[in-house]
Amino acid sequence: MTIVASGPAASTVAPADKGVGPLLRAWRERRRVSQLELALRADSSARHISFVETGRSRPSEEMVLRLAEHLEVPVRERNALLLAAGYAPRYPETPLDDPALGALRDGMERLIQGYEPYPALVVDAVYTVVAANRGITMLLDGVPESLMAPAPNAMRLTLHPEGLAPRIRNLREWRGHLLAQMERQIALHRSDALRELYEEVAAYPVPQEAGGDEPAESVAYFALPMRIEHEGRILSFVSSISTFNTPMDVTVAELAIETFLPADPATAKYLHALVM
Known part of the structure; x- marks a missing residue:
């Protein structure tokens, strides 16, 4: 993507x-x-x-x-x-497809491709997916086109009942983590669009049977994983979010790169086997 x-x-x-x-x-x-x-x-x-x-x-x-x-x-x-205060804005807001941001686009593309086969994506301030690698495409296999177009939203893709939510084995925990993350952002930013998105995804129904299951073997995770079913296997990922240091453009300031690293050896082995 x-x-x-x-x-x-x-x-x-x-x-x-x-x-x-x-x-x-x-x-x-x-x-x-x-x-x-x-x-x-x-x-x-x-x-x-x-x-x-x-x-x-x-x-x-x-x-x-x-x-x-x-x-x-x-x-x-x-x-x-x-x-x-009566002064002109200092920071421009350059469209992401502007030629001036060509080096930025190329750099992000190389970065998320470099994480393959691990999933990685780039989102804007309201979680619109602006770039994703093949690892993300793999996880989204089977998600209906209605959630993918015209501009997929990472929160909707994850928490919508027709998105990844039914396949996330610890949905209640992961959902709580994502909603808390959005709450922190709302507290830090004055964003009506982000608040509307939060209210939308927080209202999605959660199946009674969602979450609560544990892996057959006790695994000491170093961070809360997202445990998701893929083709009959349970894959475990922990996410890491990166932003740009001292941005001078509004668009760049609001971009975030999220990577999903294997949380256990079995997940890493499975992902590498896919690209062999």
């Missing part, structure tokens, strides 16, 4: 009824940082931070970016803060 353009993302728009002060205060409270602590981090004063948050002082563009960095504000929301 080659890299494709992701679906439309939410545009960067500053709330009309809020200036930069209330937005910064909301991010500070979300991060559970006091005005004094933020001031120390940003080489400022608690008094100045208070004035900025109440609108008594207009922060410079540099100060907005400095506070956003120390509050770990996502790149998309840094643009919103700049707009609310």
Whole structure:
């Protein structure tokens, strides 16, 4: 599966009824940082931070970016803060299929192919699959086309009753892990699209018999595995998620590469046998 353009993302728009002060205060409270602590981090004063948050002082563009960095504000929301303060957005949002991101696309393609036969994929901020290798294609064998087009979503593919969910032997545990992951992201990002996706997948029915079975032999997993049935075998994977360091583009900042590594020797042996 080659890299494709992701679906439309939410545009960067500053709330009309809020200036930069209330937005910064909301991010500070979300991060559970006091005005004094933020001031120390940003080489400022608690008094100045208070004035900025109440609108008594207009922060410079540099100060907005400095506070956003120390509050770990996502790149998309840094643009919103700049707009609310009366400045132009600093970070572009380049479509993934733009020629300017050609090197990025090629690099991600080589990276996920390099993980084969282990599954690996690339998703955007709302889990739209923008690239996947043959290991993922193997796991998705038999999933109906309605879930694959026009743009497959990793959460829907995994948790939908017609997707992978019936084949995941520890569905309740894995479902809980995925929903908790989304809850953390919702707490960190202001994303209506992500919240809508969460509400959708959280409402999918869970079969009474889902999960609870254990492997015949006791296996000491080093992380919560996804145990999935494939052609009569139970394969076990643990996932790892990577993002780009110090991204300067909204699109790049919201990409994540997820790899699934074998959680036991039997899974590794089976996957390597497929490519021999």
